[in-house]
Amino acid sequence: MATKDTLKKIPDWIEKLSKLLDSSIRIPGTDYTIGLDPIISLIPGVGDFVSYLASATIVIGIAREGVSGKVLLKMLGNILLDLLIGMIPVLGSIFDFTFKANERNMNLIREHQEEGKHKGSGLWVILLVLGITIALIVFGFFLMMATAGFIISLFGD
Known part of the structure; x- marks a missing residue:
């Protein structure tokens, strides 16, 4: 190689x-x-x-x-x-x-x-992609938690 x-x-x-x-x-x-x-x-x-x-x-x-x-x-x-x-x-x-x-x-x-x-x-490209991926995962987690909270509030008292 x-x-x-x-x-x-x-x-x-x-x-x-x-x-x-x-x-x-x-x-x-x-x-x-x-x-x-x-x-x-x-x-x-x-x-x-x-x-x-x-x-x-x-x-x-x-x-x-x-x-x-x-x-x-x-x-x-x-x-x-x-x-x-x-x-x-x-x-x-x-x-x-x-x-x-x-x-x-x-x-x-x-x-x-x-x-x-x-x-x-190309390390900067890897770091950029990694950063964007982490941000999307965090955003997705918070979106999922907010959606779950909203659904729970619909069925709550």
């Missing part, structure tokens, strides 16, 4: 899988392309998860090649967003045809490799 920030060349299989998932099929009469990702995502129940696993393969592959933690966090964010919004009926399908998480991830990798962008561990 390569160490952090040692990416020299993007492996061909990563480039090919990304293109297959996001831009391998040209819509006739247009310059717009789609890939297998939005098509697979149309399968109810499992499609989004299968697409997520394929995209996660790219993230794992590039992590093994050596790329900064910040790039990996951004890549994970893209595929998780694709998964979560993709699970919403109708809106998720439209989102899957337009978001192209793997294409975005390839751009992140190229920017990191060619321009030196997105360096660092």
Whole structure:
């Protein structure tokens, strides 16, 4: 396994899988392309998860090649967003045809490799997400307690 920030060349299989998932099929009469990702995502129940696993393969592959933690966090964010919004009926399908998480991830990798962008561990992103998660849990707890108090007051004397 390569160490952090040692990416020299993007492996061909990563480039090919990304293109297959996001831009391998040209819509006739247009310059717009789609890939297998939005098509697979149309399968109810499992499609989004299968697409997520394929995209996660790219993230794992590039992590093994050596790329900064910040790039990996951004890549994970893209595929998780694709998964979560993709699970919403109708809106998720439209989102899957337009978001192209793997294409975005390839751009992140190229920017990191060619321009030196997105360096660092991404610790601030982890701390931000952790802080927001804790705040949502606390807010949810207080909301639940207030709702329970309200329901109890309805049945009280």
